[in-house]
Amino acid sequence: MALQTAQPRSPTPPALETRSTTLLLWLRRVGSGLGRPLLALALALIAGLIVIMITASGSLFDRFNAALLAYGYLFSGAFGNAANLSFSLVNVTPLIFTGLSVAIAYRARLFNIGAEGQFAAGAILAAFVGMKCSTWPGWLLTPLMIVAGSLAGALWGGIVGLLKAWRGAHEVVTTIMLNWIIFYVSDWLVSGPLQAPGQADQTPSMPPQTNLPKLSVLYNQTLGHFLPTISQPEQYVVDVGFLFALVALVAYWFLMSRTTFGYETRVVGENPRAAQYAGISVKRNVVLVMALAGLFAGLGGTLQLMGQYPYEVVGQVFRNDTTGFDAIGVALLGRMTAIGIFLGALLFGGMRQGGSLMQLKANVPGDLVYIIEALVLFSIAVRFLPVIRQALVKRFSAARQPTVVAALAGGVVDLDQAPANGAEAPTMNDQPLSESGRAALADDGSGQAQTPAQERQHQQNGEA
Amino acid sequence: MHEQEKTPLAQAADPDLAASPYAVEMRDICKAWPGVVANDHVNLRVRQGEIHALVGENGAGKTTLMNILYGLVRPDSGEIFVNGERVHIGGPRDAIRLHIGMVHQHFMLIPPLTVAENIVLGQEPGGPMAAYDRRRARELVLQLSARYGLPIDPDARIEKLSVGLQQRVEILKALYRAADILILDEPTGVLTPQETYELFDVLRVLSRQGKTIIFITHKLREVLDLTDRVTVLRRGRNVGELVTRETNQTEIARLMVGREVLLRVEKRSARPGPVVLRVENLHARSDRGLEALQGIGFEVHAGEILGIAGVEGNGQSELVEVLTGMRRATAGRMTITHTSGEQAGKTYDITGMSPREVRLVGVAHIPEDRRGSGLVLSDTIENNAILGRERWPRFAWARFILRLREIAQWARRLVGEFDVRTPSTRLPVRALSGGNQQKVIVAREFAADPQLLIAAQPTRGVDIGAIEFIHRRLVEQRDAGKAILLVSAELDEIRSLSDRIAVMYEGRIVDIVTPEASEEELGLLMTGGRPSEASREEQAQATGDS
Numbered sequence A: 001m002a003l004q005t006a007q008p009r010s011p012t013p014p015a016l017e018t019r020s021t022t023l024l025l026w027l028r029r030v031g032s033g034l035g036r037p038l039l040a041l042a043l044a045l046i047a048g049l050i051v052i053m054i055t056a057s058g059s060l061f062d063r064f065n066a067a068l069l070a071y072g073y074l075f076s077g078a079f080g081n082a083a084n085l086s087f088s089l090v091n092v093t094p095l096i097f098t099g100l101s102v103a104i105a106y107r108a109r110l111f112n113i114g115a116e117g118q119f120a121a122g123a124i125l126a127a128f129v130g131m132k133c134s135t136w137p138g139w140l141l142t143p144l145m146i147v148a149g150s151l152a153g154a155l156w157g158g159i160v161g162l163l164k165a166w167r168g169a170h171e172v173v174t175t176i177m178l179n180w181i182i183f184y185v186s187d188w189l190v191s192g193p194l195q196a197p198g199q200a201d202q203t204p205s206m207p208p209q210t211n212l213p214k215l216s217v218l219y220n221q222t223l224g225h226f227l228p229t230i231s232q233p234e235q236y237v238v239d240v241g242f243l244f245a246l247v248a249l250v251a252y253w254f255l256m257s258r259t260t261f262g263y264e265t266r267v268v269g270e271n272p273r274a275a276q277y278a279g280i281s282v283k284r285n286v287v288l289v290m291a292l293a294g295l296f297a298g299l300g301g302t303l304q305l306m307g308q309y310p311y312e313v314v315g316q317v318f319r320n321d322t323t324g325f326d327a328i329g330v331a332l333l334g335r336m337t338a339i340g341i342f343l344g345a346l347l348f349g350g351m352r353q354g355g356s357l358m359q360l361k362a363n364v365p366g367d368l369v370y371i372i373e374a375l376v377l378f379s380i381a382v383r384f385l386p387v388i389r390q391a392l393v394k395r396f397s398a399a400r401q402p403t404v405v406a407a408l409a410g411g412v413v414d415l416d417q418a419p420a421n422g423a424e425a426p427t428m429n430d431q432p433l434s435e436s437g438r439a440a441l442a443d444d445g446s447g448q449a450q451t452p453a454q455e456r457q458h459q460q461n462g463e464a
Numbered sequence B: 001m002h003e004q005e006k007t008p009l010a011q012a013a014d015p016d017l018a019a020s021p022y023a024v025e026m027r028d029i030c031k032a033w034p035g036v037v038a039n040d041h042v043n044l045r046v047r048q049g050e051i052h053a054l055v056g057e058n059g060a061g062k063t064t065l066m067n068i069l070y071g072l073v074r075p076d077s078g079e080i081f082v083n084g085e086r087v088h089i090g091g092p093r094d095a096i097r098l099h100i101g102m103v104h105q106h107f108m109l110i111p112p113l114t115v116a117e118n119i120v121l122g123q124e125p126g127g128p129m130a131a132y133d134r135r136r137a138r139e140l141v142l143q144l145s146a147r148y149g150l151p152i153d154p155d156a157r158i159e160k161l162s163v164g165l166q167q168r169v170e171i172l173k174a175l176y177r178a179a180d181i182l183i184l185d186e187p188t189g190v191l192t193p194q195e196t197y198e199l200f201d202v203l204r205v206l207s208r209q210g211k212t213i214i215f216i217t218h219k220l221r222e223v224l225d226l227t228d229r230v231t232v233l234r235r236g237r238n239v240g241e242l243v244t245r246e247t248n249q250t251e252i253a254r255l256m257v258g259r260e261v262l263l264r265v266e267k268r269s270a271r272p273g274p275v276v277l278r279v280e281n282l283h284a285r286s287d288r289g290l291e292a293l294q295g296i297g298f299e300v301h302a303g304e305i306l307g308i309a310g311v312e313g314n315g316q317s318e319l320v321e322v323l324t325g326m327r328r329a330t331a332g333r334m335t336i337t338h339t340s341g342e343q344a345g346k347t348y349d350i351t352g353m354s355p356r357e358v359r360l361v362g363v364a365h366i367p368e369d370r371r372g373s374g375l376v377l378s379d380t381i382e383n384n385a386i387l388g389r390e391r392w393p394r395f396a397w398a399r400f401i402l403r404l405r406e407i408a409q410w411a412r413r414l415v416g417e418f419d420v421r422t423p424s425t426r427l428p429v430r431a432l433s434g435g436n437q438q439k440v441i442v443a444r445e446f447a448a449d450p451q452l453l454i455a456a457q458p459t460r461g462v463d464i465g466a467i468e469f470i471h472r473r474l475v476e477q478r479d480a481g482k483a484i485l486l487v488s489a490e491l492d493e494i495r496s497l498s499d500r501i502a503v504m505y506e507g508r509i510v511d512i513v514t515p516e517a518s519e520e521e522l523g524l525l526m527t528g529g530r531p532s533e534a535s536r537e538e539q540a541q542a543t544g545d546s
């Protein structure tokens, strides 16, 4: 017998795919995709500003001005004119390739710390082929070197995948070990078998027929016939490798979101047991993904060698180069998406370039760039941004009315951790132990831990 | 934060319950997720010391409401009163301070730690700065367990405990934090019938000691057995507040679903056709290397439902895994014969096939552990709708390029046909309520038009409307000439759906009986008792028929 039976107002029909929900979902996805990296960047820039203000002299106002001036030079040094931009893009190209390498591995939840090694493997083998076949015509040798370099990278990454699949060796350990192996191999080759006669510790320049054309030169030779030509094309140093990078970005996007390979990789990364249920071979996928990761990085190394002066490998270069490690930052900042990686690479590559102008003109040490980079990564890695956002929401939704803000805020809980395409921030929340561990801790009111509470809520939603 | 005075036990023991203030009162709670209003001006009033059932269809907003009470979800609007005082609950910490405890369905325990360690975790005796005092922790746990009559070994490691005992640890954990109001979200979903009885005894004792209990379940029998009053939600709104003694299953079901629900399955007698699945002398090992299957043999015909009954852990899970290619058989043979479609009459040996191949030759599989293996929670409904079939020509061009439009359409069709409550198929599955997640799997497997359908616990955690729906679909598929292997821990489900029942005990099929076999007889078989002469004759008849 019903004590109180409210008659339901007209039953809500299951609102399928209404315009507004689609829009809302999209907004939230874009918001959570862009919001965190942008906020991280803003925080880092503010922190950098404070650092400059501390080191500068004069009144507070002077210091502030000095800081703004430095940022102005940083920006114009990176993107201010075509020449600077072209220098920046030279940095951007390898960052895109290695960033893709890190990102594709991460889609299967593998941490590729070995992009630098794969990058090196590509460059070394390409150099080897270039030297041994230096008399071959360019139309044959150029593609051959590119293919050889890519395959070398793929092999170097594939080994990691094989070790993981069949021996269970953790990829972080094996990639770091393989990095050192290739660094030493390259040092040995450069000061031994591949050493340029009469030179210390470097290979000879690659045969000129294989040097990749500069973009500006290529433009003049093709479109330039119909459109205005670029004068003094030689000053714009970026080469066609950049175009390759753009193609690679598109290929990555396509592979990940439009093919069964991308689909299966995501399943393997997100839920290996579901992969088993679906009949997706986890081992095969791990090997393939690592090989592809290596391929991207190897291609990056090869194009760097073939596209930029002095077209040679110098001793110990890879050991001191940080491209493959910066790539981790690029991929994280870009949330593993193609567009994100592009923007991330642009930021990192541009700052490197702009840093020198800043040092020159504003007399602020170029190392500031590294500080900013580190801070960006730090803000992302520490994940305190969601907490800040939540705190803000708490303040602003004090009215406690169901508003769009509140709905979006509710989303903070969810979509942050579950973006549709599996582009997640790097928490290893697949591990039941750590998950339940953290959740258990949160349960006891260790309080501020927002994340466990969120996780708990996810678990809850799914439980029935 | 409002400090709450300790509820005097005497008050709760007051026979005149109606006079005492509500332990929990939630007023006009609203909570909207994008595209869904999970709670729409919901009211909940729970008296002190009562066991209060919260029921409603999948996605009705029960979990959301309880998460709000426990501080895990922030309501858009509404007020909460605990023991008559208006409170603000900003997080679990506030809830714990108000003596509210919550037991989630998937436990939040740390498997390698001991029971005592898990219980005191975060509020260790001596405070956060002191060294962990093991002896004192043990003592406290033992005291607690004696006081509430919940025997437990404080030194056992969680990973070694059964699900029922783990749940007991969760309850003790809440009690250790001095919970007076205990929320249990679908606690019986994962329990065996025996464990359920034990849990009910525990809850009755707790309630007698003055604890207030909010109990979420989909099983109406449990509501009638255990609770004092019932609040019914439908699509985020209150539709009824009942006194359990004065109501019945049919009324609750009607309130929940908004129409009459058939609590019994109606079906014609089976017209079994030729054999589809033939299993001979199957052997397999469990994860721990024990002989889980010891020579299993049976047949499933087209147009019949073969039920597998048995106490959980007698090899049913392993049997399903072997049949679907997820586990290797150490000996034996399994074949699938097509009885309809283009390849009618063709026989495939599926021994040693991968899950993908098994699916390709016409086997569909509803796995028992939906969150564990049936879904990728962070992925969209669309993508989950093709899991395991992503390379089929229909969904992928040249087995490589996904046909997104086709997939989206497919997902929308499944969502529509199976009444999955969601505002969009692009939502991550994680955002669905538990029962709706199950429906996504059921829809996916049913829609694939298989020869053999293996359904393991197909209605676990789904609401009565959905159970009715899934049962009807199973019978429909049977009548359409499919072979169905049903594995379920619910004896009622097995008995009402199956045309024949195979009883498993310790890795063997001890007997195959008709659904007319009495509950006692099945119970005896399931625990390894010897079948009576009568049932053996029956069995001879049953197999002779087919």
Ligand SMILES: Nc1ncnc2c1ncn2[C@@H]1O[C@H](COP(=O)(O)OP(=O)(O)OP(=O)(O)O)[C@@H](O)[C@H]1O
Pocket (backbone or CB within 6 Å): A413, A414, A460, A461, A463, A464, B033, B034, B036, B037, B038, B056, B057, B058, B059, B060, B061, B062, B063, B064, B065, B421, B422, B430, B431, B432, B433, B434, B435, B436, B463
């Ligand atoms: N984190 C979330 N993000 C978006 N939507 C959500 C979220 N949690 C729940 N929902 C939606 O809110 C509604 C209510 O969900 P809730 O989990 O409260 O249902 P329930 O009554 O517990 O159902 P079940 O019996 O299936 O567990 C559902 O439609 C669900 O899809």
Ligand SMILES: [Mg+2]
Pocket (backbone or CB within 6 Å): A460, A461, A463, A464, B062, B063, B064, B433, B434
């Ligand atoms: Mg629920």
